[in-house]
Amino acid sequence: MKLKYLFLGLILGFAVMATAQKNSKEVLFTINDKPYYTDEFIRVYNKNLDLVKDESQKDLNQYLNLFIGYKLKVNKAYKLGLQNGTSYQNELKTYRTQLAKTYTSDSKVTKELVDEGYKRLLKEVNASHILIMVDENASPADTLAAFHKISDIRERIIKGEDFGTLAQELSQDPSAKDNKGNLGYFTSFRMVYAFENGAYATPVGTVSKPIRTRFGYHLIKVNDVRDNRGEISVAHIMILKPKDGEDKSKAKATIEDIYKKIQQGEKFEELAKQFSEDKSSASKGGVLNRFSSGQLSSEEFENQAFSLTKENPMSKPFETQFGWHIVKLIDKFPIKSYDDSKVELENKISKDDRSRLITNSLNEKLRKKYPIKKDNKLYTSLLKLVTDDYYDGKWALPADAKQYSSTLFSVGTKKLTGTNFLDYIYSQQKSGVTLKPIAKLVDKLFENFTNEQLNQYNNDNLENEFPEFSAVMDEYRDGLLLFDLMDKEIWQRSKNDTTGLKVFYETQKDKHVWKTRVDAEIYSSTNLDIMRKAFDMIKKNVAAKEIKEKFNTKDDINVMFYEGFYEEGAESLPKDTKMELGVSEITNKGEYYFITKVNKVLPPGIKTLEECKGKLVNDYQQYLEQNWVDELKKEFTVKINQDVFEKVKKQIKK
Secondary structure, three states: OHHHHHHHHHHOOOHHHOOOOOOOOOEEEEEOOEEEEHHHHHHHHHHHOOOOOOHHHHOHHHHHHHHHHHHHHHHHHHHOOHHHOHHHHHHHHHHHHHHHOOOOOOHHHHHHHHHHHHHHHOEEEEEEEEEEEOOOOOOHHHHHHHHHHHHHHHHHHHOOOOHHHHHHHHOOOOOHHHHOOEEEEEOOOOOOHHHHHHHHHOOOOOEOOOEEEOOEEEEEEEEEEEEOOOEEEEEEEEEEOOOOOOOHHHHHHHHHHHHHHHHOOOOHHHHHHHHOOOHHHHOOOOEOOOEEOOOOOOHHHHHHHHOOOOOOOEOOOEEOOOEEEEEEEEEEEOOOOHHHHHHHHHHHHHOOOOHHHHHHHHHHHHHHHOOOOOOHHHHHHHHHHOOHHHHHOOOOOOOOHHHHOOEEEEEOOEEEEHHHHHHHHHHOOOOOOOOOOHHHHHHHHHHHHHHHHHHHHHHHOHHHHOHHHHHHHHHHHHHHHHHHHHHHHHHHHHHHOHHHHHHHHHHHHHHOEEOOEEEEEEEEEOOHHHHHHHHHHHHOOOOHHHHHHHHOOOOOOOOEEEEEEEEOOOOOOOOOOOOOOEEOOOEEEOOEEEEEEEEEEEOOEEOOOOOOHHHHHHHHHHHHHHHHHHHHHHHOOEEEOHHHHHHHHHHHHO
16 A cells, blocks of 8 residues: 555656646647647646656656656556546545645634644633533523523622632532632633633633633633643552541551652552552553643642652652552653644644634635525425424425425536425434524524535535646546556566566576675674784684674673675675685774675676566566557557647747
C-alpha cells in the first residue's frame, strides 16, 4: 500500500500546484480520436521539470513520447474495465472526499476559530456556575420561564447573596450540591462553546448575564485566570482513604512508611507495584496518563503534581478526597506553538459546537450563490400533511404522494420536488426533533433539507466550478488506474515470470559484472598503540576472537572486527587496500586506524542471476514496459498535431 502512494505521489506531483489555465488550448494529440490538450501537457511538463533526474526527459520530443505512453496505459486500463473495480471506486471516493474539504468549508471562519481557540488555550479559567435546565427545542413559554428564573437568581447575587450557597440550593447541576458550582480550572475546548464564550468574556470576580447552552441557562462566576500550565506526566503511589468508622491514621502511617523507604533509596516503581491501591496504575509502576489542569477529579492532586520540578521531583505524602498520595514527576510538556497546534485545533473545531459557525457561514454563502425560491402554494399543501403524530413517530407518508411531485425549489440545475421533501420529512421522524408547534418543526426541516441540497450540489459541482480541482481528480483517477494496470501487467509479471527473467538475464549478464573482490578481515581502532600490538598478532594468524578478548573489556571496546567479501572500491573497504593476499600496513582515516587481512582474492567475473537479481528485476520491468508501450501504440491509433506541438515548444522556451 505504501508503494501505491509513493507511485501516485510521483504521478500526481504536478497536480497539487495546478491552477486554472486561462490560455487558449488546442488538441495536441488524439488516441482513438479522444483529444488531449496543450494546457495539460504544458502544466505537467513545467511542474515535473525540476523533478526529473534524467536530462533526456527534459527534451520536449522525448517528454511528449513519455506523456503519450502514460495516456496509452490509462486508455488500456479503461479498456480492461479496471475503473469498475470496487476497490478502485472506494479509494477514489475517499480521496475526493478528503480533497473536497478544502473547497467545502469556510477557511476564513476556520482560521478565526483556530486563532481564538489558541489564544484562549494560553489561559486557564477557574469558574463556578448555576444551571437552570431547559431543552434547546423547548416551547417559548418554557424557555421564558427558565430565563426569568435564572435572572431572578442573578438579581439576588447582585444584591449580595453568596454565589456558592445559591448554587447549592438552586442549581440543577447535580454536582453543585457538593462543589457549590465550582468547576475548577479549564481552558478552551473543555466546555460547550457557548459556555466557554461566557467564561472567557466575564471579568474575574464578576457574574455573567444568563448564558444559553443546549443544557439550559447558566450564570458564570469567574474566580481566577492564570497561564496554562501545559500537560504533565507523573507516577503516584496511593493508599485509599478508609471507609467511615475505620482507623484513618493507619492509611497515613502506611504512606509515611512508604515515603521513608523511598528516602532510603528503594525504587519508587517497585514500591508502587507492591503497595499502591490505585490498581489501574500500580502494575505500571504508578505511571498515570498525561493530564492538564481540570482533567482530574482532584485539584489538590493536580496542584501538587504541577508544583514538582526537576530539582524537586518528588512530593511529600499529601491527602486528597480519595486518599493519601506520593507523586513523582516524569516530565512536563509546555503548550505547543501555534503552528504545531494548528492541525490539532482544526480537528477539535470539526468535532465541536464551533463547527456550526463554519457550516452556517458556508450555508449563507451558498444561499447567495444559489438563491432558493420555493413554490409557496406547494409548500403550504405539504405543511398541512404533517400532523402531531410526527412527535410519536407514527406519521405516515400520504398514499397519493405522487401528486406532490412538481418542483418545490431548485438548486442550480437540480430540481427538488415536493415528494423529495416529504421523503426527507419521513426520514427525520425518529431523529429526535421536538420543536413545536408542528409548523415550526416543518420550517426547520425545510431549512435543513435545503442546506443539505445546497451542500450536495456544491460538492457535486466542484469539477465544473474549480478547474484545479478537476485537474487533480483527473490525475488521481488516472494514477490509481495506472498503478493497478502496472501492477498487473509489469510488476507482478517481472517478479513471477522466472523463465522470462532467466532469458532476459542471458541477454544482459555482460552488464552485471563483479570487479576484483577479496574475502577479508578488517580491524579498526582509535588507539594506534593497540593497533600496532594487534598487527603483530594478526601477522601471526592469531584468531580475531583472541585479539578482541585481549584488547576489549566490559567497559571499553578498543578493537572492532568485521569480515566479508568486498568489491574493489567498496565504501566499507579501507582506502588503499591492496587486492592481494596478506596483511596490509596500518592505515588511518580521521580518528580511526585500520588493518586489513585478505584471505582470498576473487577475479572479475559475471554475477549470477541471484547476485544481481534486484537490479535485473528493475531492468526487466523497464524492458517489459517499453515493449508493452510499443504494443499499445499498435493497439491504439495515435495522431500528433505537429504544428500545434511546434507552437508548444516555442511557448515553453519563452
